[in-house]
Amino acid sequence: MKQQFKRVTAMGLGLVLTGGLVSACNPASDSETAASAQHAAADSHAAPETDQAAPPPGVTGEGEGGIVVEDASEDPVVYGSALAVAEAHVIAARDAHAVGEIDAAGEMFAHPASEVLFDMEDTFRELGVEPFEDLFLDASAAVFNDASHEEIVERTDAIIARLREAMTSAPDNGASEARIAAGIAADQIDRAVDMYRIAQDNPAYGPYLDGYGFYHAGKTAFDEHEAMIESELPEAAARIREALALLADAYPSAEPQDSYPVNRAELNTASTQATLAVLR
Incomplete structure (x- = not known):
């Protein structure tokens, strides 16, 4: 499977938002702080290197790994899966916020901007999609600034609407x-x-x-x-x-x-x- 290496330069956004690196999509619950070492060991997105043949595009997953971004400008399933991964994170963020998992919610909102959307920049540019990672970062900042849940829901809805708009620019391969x-x-x-x-x-x-x-x-x-x-x-x-x-x-x-x-x-x-x- 082709793997997209994580570019840590984008992680500077986490320093701005939380005063430290945003956990790589492995947030501890607010009741799990004492077990942070165990959580780090269980990093859910450390994709193992492998020489195995790649599965069909768009139907494989390992966290937000496994997105072959160089195919996204030609394959609508790969493109749509990348957007769905971003949507998955904001759904998780919204619902984590609803149950009081504030740190996890803030991290979940921020993570797609430094991973999926960052890797998709060239594809979006090629397809004429305007950047929208600021919506994720603003939602994350709102969480850490004690926004109400109603505001978080509104921000989530706005992000999902923007993802739906981006999907209208998906490449056409006849599928x-x-x-x-x-x-x-x-x-x-x-x-x-x-x-x-x-x-x-x-x-x-x-x-x-x-x-x-x-x-x-x-x-x-x-x-x-x-x-x-x-x-x-x-x-x-x-x-x-x-x-x-x-x-x-x-x-x-x-x-x-x-x-x-x-x-x-x-x-x-x-x-x-x-x-x-x-x-x-």
Whole structure:
């Protein structure tokens, strides 16, 4: 799998917002501060190097890794998956804020600006999409400046609307809208499953919250296009529904969890079946 190396120059934004480096999408819950060393060891996005062949574009995930940005200007699933990863983070941020996980919420808002959007700058420029990372940074700053939850919801809605606008500039490679949406949903499902596995192996709030966001971003991608996916890709629709049902049990809320009881083999199987059905 091609990996996009993280460019730490963008992490200066975290110093401005928090007085220290923003945790690399592995925020501790406000009740987990004493376990920060364990959380660092369980960094959910340290993608291992591998010589294995790359999976099909747009249907692979490991946190926000696995986005082959050089393909995003030509492949609408890769492009849309990158936007969905950003959306997943703001959903997670909003809902973490709602349950009082303030530090995690602020970090989740900031993270896409230094990762996904930073890596997508050339693609956005090529496709004529105006930069919008300031929306994420402003939302993060608002969290750390004790904004009300109503304001955080408004900022989240504004970011999601901007992401939807950016999606209208997605490249056209002949794929149908249904197939693009199904591919994005399968990508987010895969990421959610991967984060749940990491949370099971190294219990920490960061991977869980990541996965929570990916689950909801995948569900949104499917729900908003369910009728057309059902019509054009009925098997994919069925497999995606099955995977989302399992993920609903895996991610019951944005709150830190005491255990991660959903069977990982069932999750992996459901995710693989959804991906394969989309590719048929």
